[in-house]
Amino acid sequence: MDKENYFAPALTAADINSRVAYSTQKPGVKFYLAIALFLAMIGFGAYCLYTQITTGMGVAGMNNPVAWGIYLTNFVFWVGIAHSGTLISAILFLFRSRWRTSVNRIAEAMTVFAVMMAGLFPLIHLGRIWFCYWLFPYPNARTLWVNFRSPLNWDVFAVSTYMTVSTLFFIVGMIPDMAVLRDRFTGVKNKIYGIFAMGWRGTHKQWHHYETAYMLFAALATPLVISVHSIVSWDFAMSILPGWHSTIFAPYFVSGAIFSGCAMVITILYPLRKIFKLEDLITKKHFTRLAQMMLLTSLIVSYSYLTEFFIAWYSNNNFEQESFLYRAFGYYGPYFWIMLTCNMFIPLTIFFKKIRTNVKILFIISIFVNIGMWMERFVIIITSLARDFDPYAWGQYSPTHIEWGIFIGSFGGFLLLFFSFVKFAPVVAISEVKGQIHHDMHGGDHD
């Protein structure tokens, strides 16, 4: 464990309470304007979805051979965003990394909301959204069961497990902090926070069980994070389509997910700490750490890109080779090069200390990475489908305004949920930050 101090100096426990509670005060006009914008985005998305439901799937651009369009791109994108939350929280907790403390709550919230958005897209993609319960294994009218051999069904299990476990992790992690807010307020707020605090009193026995339970949650969540995106990658890799059927897909997708997730955390943290005056708790050092993690995952992703190209050449398999040539120089070539620039080249600048420690530049890089990672999923899904084995079946796809509208709507939904969370709940894990500051002040027995 490193001994670096991540907070502004001379921060006391009472300071932390007031700083974190600052965000839960009565919001200003800007906040309501933002909410209005998000609601408008959701409205547009809902209108598009309504059009699709009433008119039929034809309003979306998907057709043969590209039957998986940007709905599934968005699904993978949001699941990817959802990954860094639990990663920052759980893996860094197990590694006893001190810097997780003030960013883990925001990251966890991001996970929960992003996975909610992700979960919508397969349903939208499947069309008859009112039959979404068909995904779950139950004996239906023809006594048929779901196909457990299908990777798409693994997805149902993986994503719903991920949603449940990350929500539990998130809520359990907030219990002591909800007690803090409960104790600061009276009246209705006291009652509401009291429900979430579940009567937490902070006795040593409670803390003892809490610490064990939290550690166990982290230990369960870590393999879960890895398994969920592996399973998402196998939605593609289990097929035999060139460009999809690749053994490296699991680690490649997992690191890509963490990469995009870290980028999204930076994108969100930057405005958040400004608006809510959290600069003392979320410092430049946290951004640097996130950037380093982004760099590491970017390197793994780049490694995977290059390996895929090398093996496509090495395989001497015409289909593989053509598929990758098409990816780079075909109709969708520009998307590929945007992806490569955003995910492979731009993050390399993080190697320079000047850039790593400049929060504003990191924010800009993170936006490029978000774009690049969306492109990556687009490139993988669409190029491989557009040109499979048989030239007779080749075709092209471009998303319609309906598909874009729903994508915009999902952003609105994500941001609305996130802003409501910030207004309501403690955005920083108060008890953990206090524990760390306490530990620094009074020393400790652990290194």
Place this chain on the structure above:
Amino acid sequence: MISVKNRLKAVYNDYTKFIKAIDKLSGFVDLDIEVFSPMPLHEVFELLPQKPSGVRWFTFSGAILGIIIGFAFPIYTVLDWPLITGGKPLVTVQAFIIIAFELMILFGAGFTLLGLLFHAKLPRQSLANYDPKFSENSFGMIIKADDDELEKLRPIFSEADDVVVDTVEVDV
């Protein structure tokens, strides 16, 4: 049987004084004590040793249950309606491993939550005798003791910022 005991609540704003008091209290055996703090304190766990938390047994049994269900359920369904798909055998262990893995995590996490609620005695309604300062930056303790014991303990709290003594009915 119900008996009446003294209840002593001490509040400390200073950690050093607080931990000194805990240190002295740790000499007493069978002390009915609850320590309050805004964050987990490892020094307190060392002075008042705790048994390893029972939560892990909840997690373990949940995980095992999840694995069993994760294999048993898909196997039951494929045998219930035998339908070959994708040229794979009916009981495709490779695929069911994934279901079992996910359910292991799901049930493990669910049972961990139950374990935490059970052991930490949550959710609870009453916050009587709790001091809101305990979630900010104060430390404290509540001790239930009879008259003799209380007299012996009393001097320990000379440095406390606030000491309240009242009586309470306890089940013996």
Place this chain on the structure above:
Amino acid sequence: MKENNALVKNIRIITGALIVAGIVFVVLGARSNEPSRMWQIYLVNFLLWTGVAQAGAIFSAVLEITNARWGSRMRSVAESLVSFLPVSIVLLLIMIIGSPHIFPWISKVEIPAAKQIYLNLPFLYGRNLLGMGLLTFLSIVFINKRRSADTGLIERPRKFAVVLLILYAVIYTFVAFDFIMSLSPHWYSTIMGMHFFTACFYTGLSVILMSAVFGRWHLFPADFMRDKDFHDLGKLLFGFAIFWMSLVWSQFLVIWYGNMPEETEFLHLRFYEHPWQTMTWSFIILGFFVPLIILLNKKGKTNQIVSSIVATLILLGSFVHLYVLVVPSITPHHLYIGIQEFAVSLGFIGLFILSHDVGLKYWPIPD
């Protein structure tokens, strides 16, 4: 350093004897009428022990990058494994002699002209000698630098560690492609590189643990290693058991599901055909289930008798793992187990222990 001269002397005599026996059997095997039988076991051992030695430097580099302090004592042990690397370059040079008996694409299997650009002896040995030579050189420089940095003479070599780590990933990917994948010239798998360098690191961790336990009992100053060090290393080993298995699984599942002839052949041979099936299962049990079950328990990690036994089993599992990756490609229908295999393997072990001993001289354990 604790004076334990009698023991060290005995070890040197034994390792010397093992090395001599190993050399004898390498020569005999190479000149026999089944030279590929000897060269394949030579290749397996070469990959195993080179990977372990390199992992020593990588372990230290990872600690340097993550700024972790828990491993400050463990890394001294890890670094002394690196002294095998120069030896392994010599071993690689010796392997050139055996190449026709190892690589099927030289004469046994016809490969397309495009592939010959990549798969030909001069280029293959050229790139691997260059890569492994570079890694050896950088590892040694890195360790020297970080040791001087500990005394405060120079800046911490963090950038150096980053470079080392990136090169490790890249070069070991090509080692895996060249010495494992190319043995089945038509087969390809994108994960092979990552799979191999993770496996090397994992095996390396187990050897570090064994070496640290032995050192604690017999060589090092009494209070040098702490129980906590072993606890932390045990956790890392546990984590890597799962991570390594997840890579094995990723490769297996994708190929098994796709079931395409050119891919499945490799897997079918190893998972479903006698005798490789038994060996595949044994490396899964030794390398995954044993550490998973035993290291899950805290006592399994802190009790050094238990954890060193687990580490030995992991090492054995890793050996079988590499054996199953390499050998069925060369001799698909014969499992050779005889005195020759044991002698060559023990010769490598002897050579490794002796260079480890030299490493401890060159980079002594701080008092």
